[in-house]
Amino acid sequence: MKIVILFSIIVACGFVENVVSDNNQFPYRTIINFGDSLSDTGNSATKEPFAANSPYGSTYFKHPAGRLSDGRLIIDFIVKAYGLPVLPAYLNLTKGQHVKQGVNFAYSGSTANNKSFFDQRGLDVPLAAYSLTTQFEWFQKLKPSLCTGKEDCATFFKNALVLVGEIGGNDINAIIPHKNLTEIREFVPHIVQEISTMISKLIEEGAVQLVVPGNFPIGCNSYVLNEVNSNKTEDYDEFGCLRNYNAAIKYFNDQLKTAIDDLRHKNTHVNITYFNYYSAARRLYETPEQYGFKGKPDTFKVCCGKGGRYNLKEFCGFGDSVICEEPSKHISWDGFHMTEAGYRAVAQGLLEGPYATPALKTPPFKIPKE
Numbered sequence: 436m437k438i439v440i441l442f443s444i445i446v447a448c449g450f451v452e453n454v455v456s457d458n459n460q461f462p463y464r465t466i467i468n469f470g471d472s473l474s475d476t477g478n479s480a481t482k483e484p485f486a487a488n489s490p491y492g493s494t495y496f497k498h499p500a501g502r503l504s505d506g507r508l509i510i511d512f513i514v515k516a517y518g519l520p521v522l523p524a525y526l527n528l529t530k531g532q533h534v535k536q537g538v539n540f541a542y543s544g545s546t547a548n549n550k551s552f553f554d555q556r557g558l559d560v561p562l563a564a565y566s567l568t569t570q571f572e573w574f575q576k577l578k579p580s581l582c583t584g585k586e587d588c589a590t591f592f593k594n595a596l597v598l599v600g601e602i603g604g605n606d607i608n609a610i611i612p613h614k615n616l617t618e619i620r621e622f623v624p625h626i627v628q629e630i631s632t633m634i635s636k637l638i639e640e641g642a643v644q645l646v647v648p649g650n651f652p653i654g655c656n657s658y659v660l661n662e663v664n665s666n667k668t669e670d671y672d673e674f675g676c677l678r679n680y681n682a683a684i685k686y687f688n689d690q691l692k693t694a695i696d697d698l699r700h701k702n703t704h705v706n707i708t709y710f711n712y713y714s715a716a717r718r719l720y721e722t723p724e725q726y727g728f729k730g731k732p733d734t735f736k737v738c739c740g741k742g743g744r745y746n747l748k749e750f751c752g753f754g755d756s757v758i759c760e761e762p763s764k765h766i767s768w769d770g771f772h773m774t775e776a777g778y779r780a781v782a783q784g785l786l787e788g789p790y791a792t793p794a795l796k797t798p799p800f801k802i803p804k805e
Contacts, residue, residue, distance in 0.1 A: 460799070461518045462795075462796035463595065463644070464535075465591065466513065466522060466537040467537060469540045469571075469574075469600065469602065470510075472503045472543035472772060474601070475501065475503065475543040476501050477500075477501025478526045478539065478543070492505065494506040494762050504773060505774055507779070512786075513786065515800065522537045523537075523538055524539050534581060535581060538577060542569075545565040546565075547606050548563065549568045549629075558609055560605075563605075571637075574637075578640065595644065596645075596646065599633055599637065601648040601649070603629075603650060603687065606622065616682075616683050626687065627694050630647065635698065646709075646791075649687070651712050654684070655735070656680075657746075657770040658747065665677070674721050675734060695707055711790040712781065716781055719781075728766050729764050734766065737768060737770045738768050738774055739758050739759070740757075752769075763775075764776075779803075783802050
């Protein structure tokens with residue numbers, strides 16, 4: 436049975452951050468982000484919003500804040516560590532709003548491939564309308580507000596960090612109900628090509644410092660575990676994750692890294708960092724207690740939901756779903772997305788640990804523990 440759930444949040448982030456003055460003591464003066472729900476800070480909040488009392492955003496923001504989690508996302512921790520203000524969502528910008536310190540084009544549910552790719556294959560993926568192609572078009576429309584002229588843009592992008600992803604996870608999710616894992620591998624080159632094309636376009640626009648994240652271990656994803664619901668011991672690894680699904684993501688990540696290496700060779704003036712989301716997240720499932728999360732048998736239980744093996748008979752924000760007492764003890768928030776605590780741990784691994792290759796410039800601030 437195919438279950439399609441469109442998550443969106445009612446309002447964009449409303450809390451205030453101190454705007455850092457434009458000076459040379461900070462490694463990056465601007466952060467620009469593209470992606471899907473893992474980094475959307477409010478673009479999808481303009482579509483079919485949840486009620487004002489939605490459980491999303493409840494831990495940190497105390498109200499829905501345009502994020503599919505109980506609090507902050509990886510991108511929120513990154514911009515904070517570099518002393519920059521929260522990234523405003525492109526679709527929520529107001530006339531004359533200051534955007535030179537960053538903007539977010541990520542849209543929840545978006546894909547790397549555009550909608551026609553799925554339409555041609557008989558797959559109904561409405562949110563592919565907000566694919567990388569659309570996000571790049573948004574960027575081009577906004578670019579005159581970021582810089583004007585060759586010299587100005589060269590200076591702007593010299594001090595800008597551009598993140599392309601995570602993206603591609605929804606392409607895979609759209610294919611999973613219709614194809615077996617072997618056939619999914621046939622789609623990987625199409626996904627990787629779209630990401631590579633996007634990077635090349637951004638380089639042509641002037642980007643010289645880019646980050647390209649790989650994908651998360653979906654075999655450890657609570658929703659996937661719940662849907663597959665296999666009774667075969669051999670389908671799982673020693674930590675409780677689905678072997679074959681993680682193998683498919685590792686294959687995707689390997690292909691993406693190869694494409695990144697090719698782009699590095701073709702663009703020697705550009706720095707491209709690979710974020711190893713897979714390993715940064717995988718360690719949380721392998722030794723959850725080490726990072727402050729619940730161990731077996733509760734490692735994969737979601738915080739927001741109700742009933743069943745993974746607390747997913749009722750989805751977060753629907754029916755009589757409830758929020759767990761200690762969200763910070765759970766890796767998964769709603770089965771699809773991590774809790775703020777989970778995202779914080781991943782962000783720490785990227786900025787303070789070994790999961791960024793090559794490492795980014797040293798952040799002036801540490802990621803807060805709480």
